[in-house]
Amino acid sequence: MNMKEEIPYKIYLEEKEIPTQWYNVRADMKNKPAPLLNPATLQPLGMEDLNHVFCTELNKQELDNDTPYFDIPEEILNFYRMYRPSPLVRAYFLEKALGTPAKIYYKFEGNNTSGSHKLNSAIAQAYYAKKQGLKGVTTETGAGQWGTALSMACSYFGLDCQVYMVKCSYDQKPFRREVMRTYGAKVTPSPSLSTNVGRKILSEHPDTTGSLGCAISEAVEAATTQEGYRYVLGSVLNQVLLHQTIIGLETKKALDKYGIKPDIIIGCAGGGSNLGGLISPFVGEMLRGEADYRIIAVEPASCPSFTRGKFAYDFCDTGMICPLAKMYTLGSQFIPSANHAGGLRFHGMSTILSQLYNDGLFEAKAVEQTAVFDAATQFARVEGILPAPESSHAIRIAIDEAMKCKETGEEKTIVFGLTGTGYFDLYAYEAFNNGTMTDIIPSDETIDSFLSRLPKVD
Numbered sequence: 001m002n003m004k005e006e007i008p009y010k011i012y013l014e015e016k017e018i019p020t021q022w023y024n025v026r027a028d029m030k031n032k033p034a035p036l037l038n039p040a041t042l043q044p045l046g047m048e049d050l051n052h053v054f055c056t057e058l059n060k061q062e063l064d065n066d067t068p069y070f071d072i073p074e075e076i077l078n079f080y081r082m083y084r085p086s087p088l089v090r091a092y093f094l095e096k097a098l099g100t101p102a103k104i105y106y107k108f109e110g111n112n113t114s115g116s117h118k119l120n121s122a123i124a125q126a127y128y129a130k131k132q133g134l135k136g137v138t139t140e141t142g143a144g145q146w147g148t149a150l151s152m153a154c155s156y157f158g159l160d161c162q163v164y165m166v167k168c169s170y171d172q173k174p175f176r177r178e179v180m181r182t183y184g185a186k187v188t189p190s191p192s193l194s195t196n197v198g199r200k201i202l203s204e205h206p207d208t209t210g211s212l213g214c215a216i217s218e219a220v221e222a223a224t225t226q227e228g229y230r231y232v233l234g235s236v237l238n239q240v241l242l243h244q245t246i247i248g249l250e251t252k253k254a255l256d257k258y259g260i261k262p263d264i265i266i267g268c269a270g271g272g273s274n275l276g277g278l279i280s281p282f283v284g285e286m287l288r289g290e291a292d293y294r295i296i297a298v299e300p301a302s303c304p305s306f307t308r309g310k311f312a313y314d315f316c317d318t319g320m321i322c323p324l325a326k327m328y329t330l331g332s333q334f335i336p337s338a339n340h341a342g343g344l345r346f347h348g349m350s351t352i353l354s355q356l357y358n359d360g361l362f363e364a365k366a367v368e369q370t371a372v373f374d375a376a377t378q379f380a381r382v383e384g385i386l387p388a389p390e391s392s393h394a395i396r397i398a399i400d401e402a403m404k405c406k407e408t409g410e411e412k413t414i415v416f417g418l419t420g421t422g423y424f425d426l427y428a429y430e431a432f433n434n435g436t437m438t439d440i441i442p443s444d445e446t447i448d449s450f451l452s453r454l455p456k457v458d
Ligand SMILES: *Cc1c(COP(=O)(O)O)cnc(C)c1O
Pocket: 115, 116, 117, 118, 145, 146, 234, 235, 236, 268, 269, 270, 271, 272, 273, 274, 275, 343, 344, 388, 390, 391, 419, 420, 421
């Protein structure tokens, strides 16, 4: 079939075509995302506050709503060259299996040892930490993708890397833990006895298996109490979304090379960094009135921040010590039911994406995990790649949209982000294959009870 087509299976850019600047979509937004607030004073956070916790250069990126492009430093570009440009793949086999006239493409970010797009920002954050002369960085990891990516980035720059890993993941995902240790990271199960907040939580709940909120609190404490350390984060922040625009810029360049204009762009949304990175250049065109696209964010029905959350100021962590962000949130105390897409279990969302969504630039859909794994399996069997559960949320909606085209006969062009591979998620696949996977959707009462406890700001 590809014989007659002019579009190759994989559209690779050449190495010299890797974008050399990140794009800051905030520069083109009329309604800027609301500033982060200091949790104690409820005043907007400035450089001073941020510099205690995060790297200085990254804080400049965090607060900059006006500069449209940031040069990517040469050292970061060199690292990108090891695994980028990532391929934009035409899903010919999936199209054929579905019998759809739609043309489906996916941008594959799983082509590196960390297995996801998170390396794009990890390497940037490690670079700025090194440049600042720091000894090391601290972070938390839940499912383990971010900790793995950061370990790789830190080992490249010779930085110490301390990862607080949610205890149940530490025990259940020994392989991820060992990848991190192989790259030289110190991995501590959280809660731990090495921080005040960890000791406090353990004395109150000795049997706890940990949570992301608690691991964040420990990592922040570790960064602020050790000389020469700062805290880094793998999603949600503006700086992370900025680094991830490498995904969208490459996608756009590859599409332009063949004169392809997407009708629908789809991505999964956890904290919003991959989706924001993928869609930024396209949203920029929409904001400037140059083009129009239909964009769909996909989230789990068990953690539906966009589709059932509220656009309001809320804490970014369960411990309520981190800054407040104005975002679509389910409430900082909301703990989603066990869902196998660990990367999509955050209660809130990027402030940039929240503002864009509120302004109607894209739509959102929530999907149940059995339907997600059904799509993942369909995709794996014909396209070869074993997708991450998070990425499979985008696959689900891409397939649904392609099937609508089959009914109407429309030859729409669909592009989706395939953020990573699922080799460390085989317990999830096992549950699906055994038929024991369930869908737990929070009731309206549950969601209302958490939303009624949002902090009063304004
Ligand atoms: C972390 C992760 C996500 C979700 O994070 P975002 O910041 O929303 O992009 C999606 N896919 C994979 C594979 C991940 O590791």
